[in-house]
Structures are given as C-alpha cells and as structure tokens.
Amino acid sequence: ISSGFKEAKLKFKGKATLTEENIKEATSAIRKSLLEADVEYGVTKTFIKRVQEKALGQEVTLKAGKAQSKMKVSPADHFINICQEELEGLMGPVDSELKYAVNRPTSIMMVGLQGTGKTTTTGKIASFLKNQKKRKPMLVAADIYRPAAAQQLKVLGERIGVPVFHIEGENPVVICEEAKKKAFEWECDTILYDTAGRLTIDETLMTELADIKSSTSPDNILLVCDAMMGQDAVTTAKSFDELLEISGVVMTKLDGDARGGAALSIKEVTGKPIKFLGMGEELDRLEEFRPEGLASRILGMGDVVGLMQDFERVVEDDQEDQAMRMLQGQFSYTDFYKQIEMIQKMGSLKDLVAKLPMQDMFPQGAEVDDRELLKIKAMISSMTKKERLGADNLDQSRMQRIAKGSGRAVKEVQELHQKFTGMKKMMSMMGKNMGGMMGKIPGM
Ligand code: GDP
Numbered sequence: 001i002s003s004g005f006k007e008a009k010l011k012f013k014g015k016a017t018l019t020e021e022n023i024k025e026a027t028s029a030i031r032k033s034l035l036e037a038d039v040e041y042g043v044t045k046t047f048i049k050r051v052q053e054k055a056l057g058q059e060v061t062l063k064a065g066k067a068q069s070k071m072k073v074s075p076a077d078h079f080i081n082i083c084q085e086e087l088e089g090l091m092g093p094v095d096s097e098l099k100y101a102v103n104r105p106t107s108i109m110m111v112g113l114q115g116t117g118k119t120t121t122t123g124k125i126a127s128f129l130k131n132q133k134k135r136k137p138m139l140v141a142a143d144i145y146r147p148a149a150a151q152q153l154k155v156l157g158e159r160i161g162v163p164v165f166h167i168e169g170e171n172p173v174v175i176c177e178e179a180k181k182k183a184f185e186w187e188c189d190t191i192l193y194d195t196a197g198r199l200t201i202d203e204t205l206m207t208e209l210a211d212i213k214s215s216t217s218p219d220n221i222l223l224v225c226d227a228m229m230g231q232d233a234v235t236t237a238k239s240f241d242e243l244l245e246i247s248g249v250v251m252t253k254l255d256g257d258a259r260g261g262a263a264l265s266i267k268e269v270t271g272k273p274i275k276f277l278g279m280g281e282e283l284d285r286l287e288e289f290r291p292e293g294l295a296s297r298i299l300g301m302g303d304v305v306g307l308m309q310d311f312e313r314v315v316e317d318d319q320e321d322q323a324m325r326m327l328q329g330q331f332s333y334t335d336f337y338k339q340i341e342m343i344q345k346m347g348s349l350k351d352l353v354a355k356l357p358m359q360d361m362f363p364q365g366a367e368v369d370d371r372e373l374l375k376i377k378a379m380i381s382s383m384t385k386k387e388r389l390g391a392d393n394l395d396q397s398r399m400q401r402i403a404k405g406s407g408r409a410v411k412e413v414q415e416l417h418q419k420f421t422g423m424k425k426m427m428s429m430m431g432k433n434m435g436g437m438m439g440k441i442p443g444m
C-alpha cells in the first residue's frame with residue numbers, strides 16, 4: 001500500500017498549499033493502492049472521503065489563517081498527517097485488553113480457518129500471558145481432526161513451559177469441559193482452547209464451535225485471521241462474528257508481503273477490534289495491536305514505537321546507552337559491531353527495515369540480507385581497536401589489511417566504510433527526528 005502514499009506525497013512536491021486539485025490527485029493514488037492491497041471497497045471509499053474532507057478543511061484554514069507563516073510543515077506532511085489520523089480512526093480505538101474473569105479461570109477460545117495460525121497463536125498468547133502478565137495458562141488441544149494437531153500443541157507447550165491438556169479419541173466438547181476441571185487441579189488461571197479449523201466455513205465446523213462455546217462460555221473468543229488472505233479475511237471475520245460473536249481478531253502473517261489491507265477493513269466491517277498481530281513463526285513474534293503503528297507502516301513511515309519496543313526487548317541496560325549514542329551519531333565500529341549482534345537478536349532484518357522511519361530512502365523491492373551482517377562482522381573483527389574507535393583513519397593500506405584479514409575484497413571494505421559513515425549521519429538525523437518521541441518512551 002505504501003507506494004500509493006509515496007506517490008500521493010509526490011503530488012505535493014514543490015506545492016505551497018493543499019488545493020482541491022492536488023488533494024484529488026493524491027487521494028486517487030491512494031484509492032488505487034488501497035484497492036490493490038485488498039482493502040474493502042466501501043472502507044476505501046469512506047476513508048478517501050474523510051481524508052478529502054479533512055484536507056479541504058485544511059486548505060481553507062491554511063489560506064485564511066495567519067498560522068501559515070508560523071507553520072513549517074509542508075502540505076505533503078499535512079496530508080500524510082491527515083491520512084495517519086484517519087487510518088488510526090479506521091482501526092481504532094485500541095482495545096487490545098483481554099477480558100479476565102474474577103474468582104475462576106479466565107478462558108480464551110481460539111477460532112479460525114485451517115492454516116491461519118491458530119495453534120501457533122495459541123502458543124504465542126500463552127507465552128505472552130505467562131511472561132508479560134504473570135499468569136498461569138494451560139493449553140487445550142481441541143482439534144481432533146488434523147493429524148498430529150494435539151502433538152503440535154504439546155510441542156509448543158513444552159517450549160514455553162505451559163501444560164497441555166488433551167484426551168485421545170474424545171470429542172472436542174468433552175475435552176474442553178474436562179479441561180475446565182483440570183484447570184483447578186493444575187492451578188491454572190487461564191485456559192486457552194485451540195479448536196479445529198476447515199479450509200472454508202462449513203456447517204459442521206460452526207456447529208462444533210457453537211457447541212464448545214455454549215458448554216464452556218469462554219470469556220474471550222479470538223478469531224485468527226491470515227493477513228495474506230486479503231479481502232477474504234474480512235468476509236471470514238464477518239461470518240465468524242455473526243455465528244459466534246467474537247471478542248476480537250488476531251491478524252497473523254503480517255511479517256510477509258501483506259501490508260495490512262485486511263487489518264484496515266476488519267474493524268470497520270465487523271466492529272470488532274484487532275487485539276494482536278502475528279509477526280512471524282517464532283513464539284515471541286506477537287505484538288499487542290497499536291493502530292498508530294500499523295497506520296505508519298502502511299503510510300511507509302515506519303513504525304518507530306514498534307522498533308523501540310524491539311530494542312527494549314533485547315537491549316540490556318548498558319546497550320541502551322549505545323542505542324542513544326547511535327541515534328546521536330556518536331557511534332564507532334565497536335558500537336556498530338554490538339548493534340549488529342543486537343539486531344541479530346531482534347529477528348530478521350527484513351522485519352526491522354519495515355519499521356524504519358526512512359522508508360523513502362530504500363529502493364523499491366530492495367532485498368535485505370541477514371548474511372550481509374556476517375560479512376560486516378568479519379570485517380569489523382579484522383580492524384584494530386583504534387580503527388574501530390575511529391582514532392585511526394581507514395586509509396588504503398589499512399583497508400587492504402582488513403580485507404585480507406576478513407577474507408573480503410578491498411572494495412567491500414571501502415563500501416562498508418562509506419556506508420558506515422553515511423549511516424552515522426543518517427542515524428543522527430533520525431535521532432533528531434525522534435527526539436520528541438523518545439522522551440515519551442519509558443526508559444529512554
Ligand atoms: P492452524 O491450522 O490455524 O492451527 O495454523 P498453524 O498454527 O498450524 O500455522 C500454520 C502455518 O502458519 C505454520 O507454518 C505457522 O508456522 C505459520 N504461521 C503462524 N503464524 C504466523 C505468522 O505470524 N507469521 C508467519 N510468517 N507464519 C505464521
């Protein structure tokens with residue numbers, strides 16, 4: 001989607017104000033890309049209308065107001081701000097909290113079509129509840145159709161240290177009812193039911209899910225939707241909600257090529273909030289939903305808060321200073337080396353880059369390769385301590401030595417040094433841009 005927003009931004013290049021004409025041009029670029037990204041037609045239409053109205057309103061105030069001279073923001077920024085607000089409005093307000101029961105275990109019933117990521121997400125949420133919310137979850141394998149489904153859940157449970165309940169050969173309703181009793185015995189305060197899915201919605205599945213619902217009365221029913229399904233995810237959400245009255249949605253596989261078109265429509269179409277986002281196959285790749293994060297990502301502005309949260313997850317106290325130094329443009333190759341190790345801990349580069357605020361600087365479709373990091377680490381390892389700290393300037397003969405030591409070409413070392421110097425500048429720019437924002441992030 002973001003390409004359309006970039007195109008829209010270009011329409012304002014060199015323009016001093018928002019006019020009816022350039023607003024029209026910009027919104028039509030956006031309309032096209034939203035539709036291409038599978039955002040529902042009605043939702044797109046509403047969105048465009050709201051943006052146009054707001055932008056036209058801005059035009060008037062810009063023309064009329066004395067404020068104009070004070071305002072340093074360009075029309076393009078104004079326009080993107082409006083888009084951001086409206087995108088957030090479409091997906092918000094935020095309601096990522098689960099409903100917790102008092103004096104008895106809280107229950108969460110996971111539903112969704114086959115292959116959307118139900119079982120994985122059940123594990124992710126259990127892990128989130130255990131680590132972040134200090135709860136004692138248990139998993140219930142209630143998918144008796146898919147071969148080895150119970151086994152899959154047991155493996156997940158073992159990895160996160162959460163008990164798994166299943167009765168071989170029993171029907172799902174009985175399994176879930178027995179699980180409720182087991183929760184007291186195991187002293188668990190949260191029960192997650194992992195139910196079966198089908199390829200499409202059919203009556204047998206829906207009847208089974210309705211039976212489980214009425215016999216267990218879950219506090220939360222979470223529908224797992226695959227972002228790659230595009231518009232179909234929205235239709236599915238609508239049907240599940242009509243039949244089961246879901247509490248919210250988990251949108252999975254947002255780490256792939258899907259840019260979240262479906263996420264835009266679900267709230268507007270079903271009225272049910274998105275609670276979590278699935279960002280990868282690993283069990284820690286779950287994020288609580290923040291519309292502003294997804295909105296900026298869609299706008300191609302990156303998700304700075306998400307990025308900072310990733311930092312927080314892996315950054316130890318002394319490394320936090322390093323991140324600050326990096327953003328102040330003071331970092332050395334030694335810091336850089338540590339940063340690479342940190343980045344490697346955060347997940348794949350592609351996910352991280354998607355969150356960076358300077359999306360415009362990356363060529364379209366540029367591939368980020370995790371192997372590059374290994375090469376860079378090798379080159380930095382071959383530098384002397386003084387070279388790493390920037391005390392010794394990297395001249396030709398030093399570069400040759402580094403190349404030899406790391407088994408890379410001299411040209412690669414030169415490129416690294418060029419990029420490093422450029423990056424240092426860029427990071428310090430980014431640091432300045434984030435100045436206001438960082439103040440708001442606890443611990444920063
Ligand atoms: P279920 O049939 O709904 O229970 O789906 P599974 O949990 O078995 O997941 C199906 C496939 O999707 C598996 O290969 C998962 O690893 C993968 N998957 C689940 N969530 C995500 C996600 O957020 N991102 C990516 N890339 N893959 C995911």
Ligand code: MG
Nearest residue numbers: 118119143149
């Ligand atoms: Mg499953």
